[in-house]
Amino acid sequence: MNSRILHIATNTFREAVRDRVLYNLIAFALLMTGAAVLVGQISIDIERLVVINLGLTAVSLFGVVIAIFIGIGLVSKEIDKRTLYTVLSRPVRRWEFIAGKFFGLAGTLVVNTVFMALGVFAALAYVSHHFESSDAAILVALYFIVLQFVILTALALFFSSFSSPLLSAVFAFALFVIGNFSEDLRGFAKMTRGITHWLATGAAYLVPNFSALNVISQAGHGQPVASQLIAYNTAYALIYAAGVLGGAVLIFEHRNLK
């Protein structure tokens, strides 16, 4: 990574911290503490499962909200505040600006996820007093969640590069929802024929494949995740995010900022 991208990424991270993005950790800590104490009293025999399911779901949802709502403002905010012109008047190329913003937000989400993961494991230690080797699946689930954030950050940035913040949020969230049905979409596409088949198949493969990145239930039951899936998901997330970022750069390069 060149130094200009690193500088923009660092500043994006700092700005997110200044914007009190990491305050969500307090809400997360309260949620985990409450769940760990409460579930044993209101349910039967699922304390451990709830801590894992609730913890990982919260990590995912908090991150999704941050990725979308911070991501959509990454470009438009700089334009509104006119700071973008200051940045671009220096020897910073537009693609470097986009890449820096992406790495800055992705870094913020990784830091956030690491703290939340510590919270999940602390709550788990509280309810079950020990760790099992099958808990390694939780780490895989967390890793997949980070991969989701990488894709979503790229998508938010992509929409932010040409659309208003409100519409960008709508587009990004809609793709998040649709992406969770991507396996169904591919199934539906298989049932169609002719030109519809090709269009449906194209659309089904174009939307992000979030459903394969969700192994929360599997982690909850301590079921191992195939190493092949880890490798494929990693490659997929990186390629997809790079493709979307490429699109964002393409649009931003040709955007008239006057």
Next chain:
Amino acid sequence: MIRSRQVTAAASMVVILFLAGSVLLVRQIDQVRTGATLEEVVYISSPKFVKRASLGYDGLVADIYWTRAVQYFGEHHRAGGGRYELLWPLLNITTQLDPHLFPAYEFGSTFLSAQPPNGAGTPEKAIALVEYGIRNNSDDWHLYYDLGFIYYDLKDYHGAADAFLRGSRVPNAHPFLKILAAQMAEHGGELKTAQMLWSATYETTHDKLIRANAAAHLRALQADQDVTELEALVERYRQIAGHRPSSFAEMAKAGYLHRVPADPLGNPYQLTPEGHVLLREPDNFPFVQKGLPPGYVAPVAPKILLVD
């Protein structure tokens, strides 16, 4: 400055009053809409739709549905009406959202199969639930054991033996399943079989509630056996002595007993002038069939002692 303080005080007062008011109103609304929340939960009765709507977070949604099922059962059990219409939809959605949620099969089948007021009295649904669990977790012998138990409660000893036998074929199944299958096929209705079943439950579970329940059943079986044997002994005393004994101490003195007999919790049995043997504290033996005082009404919720 003073004006600012006045505003702060007034605003604080407004916040407190409004919060208190809203809490009171919510309580009133809850009273008007009793049970509405839960009915709304199962308003969408299609597990497939609920699964889709959960956006991939179906594990957590299953946990929430299971907790609602437990709450629903607990509330209705306490109320004592014996009506559990929403129990099956809640358990069905729970297990379809997360087919590996074992507590939902284990406890849910008990909730469904137990006779009212202690359960829904729908053993056929309990069987369907556990069979669904077996289809999705065929490598776990515990579910076959639960299935056998439901059949045993129905006095369908052939079905129970079949379930235990199926379970014994699962890799790493507990060896007692084979013994249970044989015992059930030959001596289904016998006391020894019941003791064997509950002992197996007691020894294999890690759940303190299931353990306490098994212990309560074992105590009840022991008390049933004690009462039967003691009443037979009293009858023999009457036939030989020509009159009924006035107390167990009298029988012990005559050499019929070594000491005054006590129930499994250590309380001495009571002997009536008619020769019946009674438990002194029947509430502590929720599953007992014999030794109950005439006209005894069992509490709505069985008293399970968590002492074991």
